[in-house]
Amino acid sequence: MRSFVVSVVSISLVASAVFAHSGVKNEDVMKRMKQMSEMASNMKVLGAMMKQQQPFDLPLAKAAISKIGELSAETGKSFATKAEDPKSEAKPIIWDEFDEFTKLADALTKDALQLQSSLKGPEDLRNVMATLGGACKQCHSKYRE
Ligand code: HEC
Known part of the structure; x- marks a missing residue:
């Protein structure tokens, strides 16, 4: 029963992520949005455990935190090209101060580790x-x- 509930939750997360990305044409934008959504789904796992909506599972929690660290380590690379799309929420200022931007991603990687x-x-x-x-x-x- 428990794994049934978990799989229903993850299916609905995937479905909403797909929905959020519909209409994005630029491939680089699509890729970075997917990475961000994956950060959010790992945060959701941790949040569900914190609120005791899902039983605490140490290896699963550690894996979710590690995944967030891996994804943020890729942030610099996935935003390296100034890719644009009408659906993108990225502010153009990112590419004016790219060092500042990557510093924030690196800080998250370090925290996660x-x-x-x-x-x-x-x-x-x-x-x-x-x-x-x-x-x-x-x-x-x-x-x-
Ligand atoms: C270094 C900067 C940075 C960090 C750190 C960061 N994000 Fe993002 N995030 C962005 C930017 C920029 C966008 C907009 C991307 C776009 O629309 O092109 C975004 C978009 C998103 C989106 C929307 C994706 C979509 O489908 O449009 C989600 C969800 C998200 N971030 C979750 C997270 C979570 C959760 C974390 C922390 C665990 C996080 N982000 C950390 C910069 C960051």
């Missing part, structure tokens, strides 16, 4: 969510419409 190695139990998840969520917000408030 540290948090995944120090994670011990469900009581740590609040701090994980706050730290990672803060890093997402810091970049979005500056560089996303």
